Amino acid sequence: MYNFKYEVGTKIFFGRNQIVNIGKEIKMYSDKVLIVYGGGSIKKNGIFDATIEQLRINNIEYFELGGVDPNPRIESVREGAKICKEKGINAILAVGGGSSIDCAKAISAATKYDGDAWDIVINKKLIKNAIPVFSILTLAATGSEMNGNSVISDYKNNLKLGTRSPLLIPKASILDPEYTYSVPHKHTAAGTADIISHTFENYFTSEEGGYLQARMAEAILKTCFHYGPIACREPENYEARANLMWASSWAINGLISDGVANNWSVHPMEHELSAFYDVTHGEGLAILTPAWMRYVLNDKTVNKFVEYGTNVWGIDSSLDKFDIANTAIDMTQEFFTKELGIPSSLSELRIDNKYFDKMATQAVRGETIKGFIELTAEDVRKIYESCLL
Amino acid sequence: MYNFKYEVGTKIFFGRNQIVNIGKEIKMYSDKVLIVYGGGSIKKNGIFDATIEQLRINNIEYFELGGVDPNPRIESVREGAKICKEKGINAILAVGGGSSIDCAKAISAATKYDGDAWDIVINKKLIKNAIPVFSILTLAATGSEMNGNSVISDYKNNLKLGTRSPLLIPKASILDPEYTYSVPHKHTAAGTADIISHTFENYFTSEEGGYLQARMAEAILKTCFHYGPIACREPENYEARANLMWASSWAINGLISDGVANNWSVHPMEHELSAFYDVTHGEGLAILTPAWMRYVLNDKTVNKFVEYGTNVWGIDSSLDKFDIANTAIDMTQEFFTKELGIPSSLSELRIDNKYFDKMATQAVRGETIKGFIELTAEDVRKIYESCLL
Structure with a gap:
């Protein structure tokens, strides 16, 4: 067994209706949040509305970045970071599977990076700071809800690459198994x-x-x-x-x-x-x-x-x-x-x-x-x- | 499966010679530390000296509380809290097994509590604050190095009771398997x-x-x-x-x-x-x-x-x-x-x-x-x- 450092501080709220905890967790860090999600199924199945309700209860202003692809694209990361910088947002909430969470993580680092977002994908050492990431998980697969990994694609150049940093580990994640009932x-x-x-x-x-x-x-x-x-x-x-x-x-x-x-x-x-x-x-x-x-x-x-x-x-x-x-x-x-x-x-x-x-x-x-x-x-x-x- | 919250943020440094990491971890929180240990075997096997060296490198002043019993006593907790309060110490480093770590945790809460230390043993709800705890583990047994539990004994009244709080979870723990070679x-x-x-x-x-x-x-x-x-x-x-x-x-x-x-x-x-x-x-x-x-x-x-x-x-x-x-x-x-x-x-x-x-x-x-x-x-x-x- 070789030497290692283990550190995973994510607060996991596991079970039915645990979404009630997300507002106060975000509020500890920010009054504004960027919600990152994919194809919009969360707007049909009620998870988006449930999320918004918790943000309202805690007086957190929210902005949206939808349409994140299953293999999240660098263009989404750039767009998210632009919103965060312009609006002074200090927290990102991914609502979805690994795609949304990975995208949120890359945005969190890109928001605190002056150059182009692709730099921090190809070189994890450039991640010196990041804004806090939170997640509400809707698909059991990538494990992104409890680690610091992010995989981003650049389709123009047929590239799909992973980056990572302890700074990208979500502060809190909601794992409600019922949120995966609608997964086909x-x-x-x-x-x-x-x-x-x-x-x-x-x-x-x-x-x-x-x-x-x-x-x-x-x-x-x-x-x-x-x-x-x-x-x-x-x-x-x-x-x-x-x-x-x-x-x-x-x-x-x-x-x-x-x-x-x-x-x-x-x-x-x-x-x-x-x-x-x-x-x-x-x-x-x-x-x-x-x-x-x-x-x-x-x-x-x-x-x-x-x-x-x-x-x-x-x-x-x-x-x-x-x-x-x-x-x-x-x-x-x-x-x-x-x-x-x-x-x-x-x-x-x-x-x-x-x-x-x-x-x-x-x-x-x-x-x-x-x-x-x-x-x-x-x-x-x-x-x-x-x-x- | 019932609902739960999982949160264990301890940084684990696992492997040979990982003690070199302890100084900078403590230094993030305090310039003074109370070292808590048991019967003194760490002074014979070199672990105490190795610890002190790391504290010196990081300019951390240290105080000692030795002689913690295998079933740590409330008297040790009171003594440790007294030292921390008097000297303005903001970090506790347990060097030993579960006994020393449990004692360090109780001291960390008692230092931030105005009444008698036994109160926080019998009523975990009284633990509202605590100073950071760190550990260098020398015995594989209690798991105290990575949780918020503490078991303390009051022999005068034949009582041995457990308390717990997320505030008592060690910030960092050194797990060097070679430190357990001398365990009989x-x-x-x-x-x-x-x-x-x-x-x-x-x-x-x-x-x-x-x-x-x-x-x-x-x-x-x-x-x-x-x-x-x-x-x-x-x-x-x-x-x-x-x-x-x-x-x-x-x-x-x-x-x-x-x-x-x-x-x-x-x-x-x-x-x-x-x-x-x-x-x-x-x-x-x-x-x-x-x-x-x-x-x-x-x-x-x-x-x-x-x-x-x-x-x-x-x-x-x-x-x-x-x-x-x-x-x-x-x-x-x-x-x-x-x-x-x-x-x-x-x-x-x-x-x-x-x-x-x-x-x-x-x-x-x-x-x-x-x-x-x-x-x-x-x-x-x-x-x-x-x-x-």
């Missing part, structure tokens, strides 16, 4: 795949000695495998929505990664899919993950797959190691396709090999992906290719 | 038993739907069952010490309890043992736990024991439910006695039934223990009795 099957499935992928990225590591972190990761995986399909079938099952929502936060806030994780592998590959084709992030991850697993399985990595297969899927540990590993990978793929109903290949998303060379080059950023197993651009291209079948 | 077998074992007991108190609950929390609790239990005996046998095994240390923090900071836990059962019973006999807390817990488990096992609770036995101990789930439950309890008891070498009965600690009636009455506080299963004073007395065998 497709996005419930993709969100679950995203949580699972975050967990895999941390779990499949060459670092020894993170026994606690590995068991915690398995706890999250079991939760997703158990409740993901239930939430898809029964969208108003409170326990399913609650467990997935809480799992989303813990998969990517340091608990299962600090001290153990390598750099990530599948996310950099998927970010290129999203950058070139705007695919749903979780679907891209679900297609790439089993292909990546098959590609990196070898004598050196097999024991980690055995750990996964026996501990998470309950595969008989007396079987041959590679049989256990391959069965575990098969079960993972079947879970994504049969239990969650996610497409099993890039071909199903009408993606061909046209940009694979360019995407692979961009995924490794001129070097290699130094993850669980080091991947060259050629390795990445082969993994993309294997997803066409 | 007895206290390594008792500390492990303490972590396990915290986990059981949260895991054995009548609240439904906390699937994630239950799997997280099992992760902690597996870590303790795996690494506890290794740390006892090989005191300088870094991974064993690191995993136990990190497990101690997560067993009792809200992760596995929020949304699911009942009131605790075994701790209130053990607190009376400590109050009347000053036994080592973890040893008392290890003796009481299997007895409590056997006493509460019935048709209503058996499924939870089956969950425990199959998921944590890998017992064949096709066996009879009560066979699984009883085997799991037997394995738990054997773990404490054979793997950790903790006495198996109160008789071995030379405790007889002399005060059992009084202890039982005090444990239920004139009512009942409303935990996993509600326990009357008579129930508690019977559980004590069964620990004499």
